[in-house]
Amino acid sequence: MLLYLQPDSDVPLYQQIRDQIVAGLATGQLSPGDPLPPIRQLAADFGVHFHTVNKAYDLLRQEGLIRLHRRTGAVVVCEPAPPEFRGQWRERARVLLAEAFVKGIPPEEILAECTALLNSFQPANAHSDLSGGAST
Amino acid sequence: MILSVHLVELLVIVLFVAVEALLPAVLPETLPFGVRVPLTHAKHPAVTRAARRYFRRLALLAVILVAMDLATWRLPGTWAFAAEQAVVLLAGVACYLNYYTAHRQIRQVKEAEDWFAGATQVVAADTRPRRLPSLWWSAPSGIVFLAVLVAGIWRYPALPNRFPVHFAADGTPTQWADKSISSAFGILMPGLLVLALCLLVHVASRATRMDVDPEAPRSSLHLQTLQRRRWVLATWWSCAFVQVGLGLAALLLWGLLGPATGWPMWVIPLTIVTGVVAPWVVVLATTARRSTGSHAASAVPNVPSSGAGAPGSPRVVHRDDDRYWKGGALYFNRDDPAWMVPKRFGVGWTLNFAHPGAWLLLLAILLIASLPALWAYLSAR
Numbered sequence: 001m002l003l004y005l006q007p008d009s010d011v012p013l014y015q016q017i018r019d020q021i022v023a024g025l026a027t028g029q030l031s032p033g034d035p036l037p038p039i040r041q042l043a044a045d046f047g048v049h050f051h052t053v054n055k056a057y058d059l060l061r062q063e064g065l066i067r068l069h070r071r072t073g074a075v076v077v078c079e080p081a082p083p084e085f086r087g088q089w090r091e092r093a094r095v096l097l098a099e100a101f102v103k104g105i106p107p108e109e110i111l112a113e114c115t116a117l118l119n120s121f122q123p124a125n126a127h128s129d130l131s132g133g134a135s136t
Numbered sequence: 137m138i139l140s141v142h143l144v145e146l147l148v149i150v151l152f153v154a155v156e157a158l159l160p161a162v163l164p165e166t167l168p169f170g171v172r173v174p175l176t177h178a179k180h181p182a183v184t185r186a187a188r189r190y191f192r193r194l195a196l197l198a199v200i201l202v203a204m205d206l207a208t209w210r211l212p213g214t215w216a217f218a219a220e221q222a223v224v225l226l227a228g229v230a231c232y233l234n235y236y237t238a239h240r241q242i243r244q245v246k247e248a249e250d251w252f253a254g255a256t257q258v259v260a261a262d263t264r265p266r267r268l269p270s271l272w273w274s275a276p277s278g279i280v281f282l283a284v285l286v287a288g289i290w291r292y293p294a295l296p297n298r299f300p301v302h303f304a305a306d307g308t309p310t311q312w313a314d315k316s317i318s319s320a321f322g323i324l325m326p327g328l329l330v331l332a333l334c335l336l337v338h339v340a341s342r343a344t345r346m347d348v349d350p351e352a353p354r355s356s357l358h359l360q361t362l363q364r365r366r367w368v369l370a371t372w373w374s375c376a377f378v379q380v381g382l383g384l385a386a387l388l389l390w391g392l393l394g395p396a397t398g399w400p401m402w403v404i405p406l407t408i409v410t411g412v413v414a415p416w417v418v419v420l421a422t423t424a425r426r427s428t429g430s431h432a433a434s435a436v437p438n439v440p441s442s443g444a445g446a447p448g449s450p451r452v453v454h455r456d457d458d459r460y461w462k463g464g465a466l467y468f469n470r471d472d473p474a475w476m477v478p479k480r481f482g483v484g485w486t487l488n489f490a491h492p493g494a495w496l497l498l499l500a501i502l503l504i505a506s507l508p509a510l511w512a513y514l515s516a517r
Contacts, residue, residue: 001262001264002260003261003262003263005258005259006256007259008257035264036263040473042263043473044344045345045347045348046261047471047472047474048472049471
């Protein structure tokens with residue numbers, strides 16, 4: 001999978017890395033068991049500081065999406081979501097949808113966008129654990 | 137001055153020019169003369185114009201430099217050597233200035249017309265694991281070095297108590313040394329240092345950046361993986377040649393090759409110079425870009441992830457990183473943890489000079505590289 005960083009964007013670099021890996025998992029570009037490069041190698045490839053990639057990997061580890069190995073990099077996993085996940089995610093979705101709503105995008109269009117995005121996702125083998133039963 | 141040394145110097149100059157002529161065909165379209173451009177502007181009139189002028193100037197340079205070099209042959213003795221070194225140096229400087237002129241021309245137009253407007257600049261990286269060249273490639277060099285060492289150990293008891301260490305052009309000894317471990321085996325130090333250096337390059341190559349071009353991710357990755365393997369292979373080939381050259385010098389010192397005249401005096405520098413240059417010329421010739429058709433065919437970017445390159449968003453291009461390349465040739469980037477990066481205009485790697493260690497490494501390389509030249513000079517007196 002190819003990761004893209006926009007150095008001039010407002011979004012922090014570690015956030016960009018983390019977001020893309022999550023999206024990659026959703027679209028099937030990454031599957032549980034796939035390796036991720038060692039932190040130093042990815043930092044060298046991007047030309048960014050070691051700590052940037054370290055922070056991104058750390059975020060993913062806390063979310064249960066990767067498991068870190070000392071030397072060989074990381075491995076994508078899909079650990080089941082903790083019970084509070086659903087509530088936290090709902091709160092973030094509420095803000096996201098409110099942003100579009102407040103800017104005057106009609107609700108049908110918002111829903112259509114959401115459906116289109118969800119349709120672009122492909123379930124991987126252990127995907128059902130993460131989504132907690134809610135499928136497309 | 138020995139004709140053989142003249143020929144070696146002439147060869148160096150010719151090779152300089154040949155490399156400069158072949159390089160534009162080897163480098164990606166999006167990097168003409170060290171200037172980062174989006175794929176849409178790779179064939180811009182300013183680029184083709186700069187290229188045309190570059191080759192015209194290069195042809196002129198070739199004629200002038202060869203003429204100057206041949207002129208130095210008519211000078212007496214030591215003047216000829218110094219003059220010839222000056223011509224070689226001039227060749228290097230002239231080739232750089234030729235490149236930099238083309239570089240500046242393209243860059244000025246690019247900045248005036250803002251070629252990157254409307255495109256999202258990104259840095260791309262691949263998450264898949266990499267196949268790395270095996271350390272077994274060091275075997276030929278190691279074997280040659282060990283063979284020479286064994287020959288030295290076998291010969292040591294039979295060495296006379298005082299043996300010559302420097303020779304005049306006609307082979308008569310000019311300097312003697314007392315027999316000891318350091319005087320007999322000191323000549324192996326450059327070989328060992330070169331071995332260590334090549335090992336360092338091999339190991340460091342594992343940590344260099346794979347510079348993915350977002351406009352042609354698959355082909356740029358494939359090309360760079362191929363290049364990396366070839367560059368490491370070329371490094372070890374060079375090392376093996378150098379070991380043979382230095383090994384012959386050691387055998388000569390130990391009296392195993394007969395008197396210090398005739399074939400060793402030109403075979404040794406020729407082997408070393410050929411070894412340092414030839415594998416890289418081969419690499420250059422074999423990695424020349426095929427037609428641009430293959431580049432365009434794989435220009436379909438990877439399935440876009442969040443943000444960059446998603447359908448409907450502006451097109452994604454490689455980040456404009458010209459500002460990190462000082463003079464279009466020296467890489468200086470404090471934020472970049474990488475020590476070694478691919479050269480901007482050339483084959484192989486260069487150092488990230490924002491790291492202080494890079495300067496030390498460069499110094500070490502220059503010292504090692506100057507040792508054989510020093511030896512050749514001292515034995516040609």
